[in-house]
Amino acid sequence: MAKWGEGDPRWIVEERADAKNVNNWHWTEKNATQWSIDTIKKLLGSLTIESDEFLCNKIEVTKCEGEAHVNNRKGKLISFYEWQIEAEWSGTRKTGDNKTKFKGKVEIPNLSEEYSVEELDVSVTCTSSSADGDAIRKFMQTVGAKSIKEKLGQYLKLLHEEYSRDLILPTKGQNTTNQIPKEPSRTLSNDVRKKDTDHSKQPKDLSIREIHLNDEFFCTPDDLYKVLTTKELVQAFTRGEATVNAVQGGEYCIFGGNISGTFTSLKIGVS
Numbered sequence: 354m355a356k357w358g359e360g361d362p363r364w365i366v367e368e369r370a371d372a373k374n375v376n377n378w379h380w381t382e383k384n385a386t387q388w389s390i391d392t393i394k395k396l397l398g399s400l401t402i403e404s405d406e407f408l409c410n411k412i413e414v415t416k417c418e419g420e421a422h423v424n425n426r427k428g429k430l431i432s433f434y435e436w437q438i439e440a441e442w443s444g445t446r447k448t449g450d451n452k453t454k455f456k457g458k459v460e461i462p463n464l465s466e467e468y469s470v471e472e473l474d475v476s477v478t479c480t481s482s483s484a485d486g487d488a489i490r491k492f493m494q495t496v497g498a499k500s501i502k503e504k505l506g507q508y509l510k511l512l513h514e515e516y517s518r519d520l521i522l523p524t525k526g527q528n529t530t531n532q533i534p535k536e537p538s539r540t541l542s543n544d545v546r547k548k549d550t551d552h553s554k555q556p557k558d559l560s561i562r563e564i565h566l567n568d569e570f571f572c573t574p575d576d577l578y579k580v581l582t583t584k585e586l587v588q589a590f591t592r593g594e595a596t597v598n599a600v601q602g603g604e605y606c607i608f609g610g611n612i613s614g615t616f617t618s619l620k621i622g623v624s
Contacts, residue, residue, distance in 0.1 A: 385421040396504040409444030436464040470506040
């Protein structure tokens with residue numbers, strides 16, 4: 354037996370007048386699905402995306418399929434959510450003589466606890482294939498996608514801190530305002546990081562390796578050259594910002610700097 358005052362606090366049963374979930378030990382769950390649908394529609398519906406050249410002041414969620422739950426187990430809050438979202442947008446060009454209202458769609462297929470907000474895929478299309486339509490589509494793919502991710506980040510904050518607040522019952526002299534749910538994937542990665550630093554202090558091998566790849570492309574050499582050297586086409590493929598300076602010695606950078614290099618040789622029309 355433990356000495357007086359040295360017992361594990363988890364085994365000290367709190368006296369509760371309501372007799373509910375003593376010590377917050379038992380699994381409790383709240384279904385946040387309908388609340389999440391309403392919140393996502395409200396946040397995205399209130400979004401206005403604007404620059405000196407473009408204005409998009411209407412985003413309407415047409416599809417929000419999935420589920421969301423928040424749970425308490427042993428005094429810890431855990432949230433699970435998985436959503437596929439589609440929305441329609443409309444916008445105009447503020448400059449020039451073309452006052453046409455352009456329309457398009459936004460798709461977010463992977464809003465879940467497995468991905469951070471920055472890792473979300475936001476795909477934007479436009480019903481018009483004109484030059485102005487393509488320009489506003491690119492605006493929505495960059496500036497618009499960033500604003501949409503910020504709104505979805507607000508939804509996750511509300512889910513974690515507001516909707517799940519009453520799952521952990523307050524104890525004597527304690528409130529739950531500072532208890533924020535932990536996402537399993539983030540906690541797991543932190544634990545792995547700690548283990549790596551504890552067990553391996555050896556310097557990593559940072560030597561350079563060469564990789565030789567042979568691929569077959571079913572297109573003309575000129576089309577392939579354009580896809581790999583045109584900034585707009587590279588950004589459409591990677592769905593993000595890209596640096597493409599297609600000259601000998603020019604810089605090449607995609608996926609937020611995770612892939613970068615320089616053009617050592619450029620030959621047009623060579624198969």
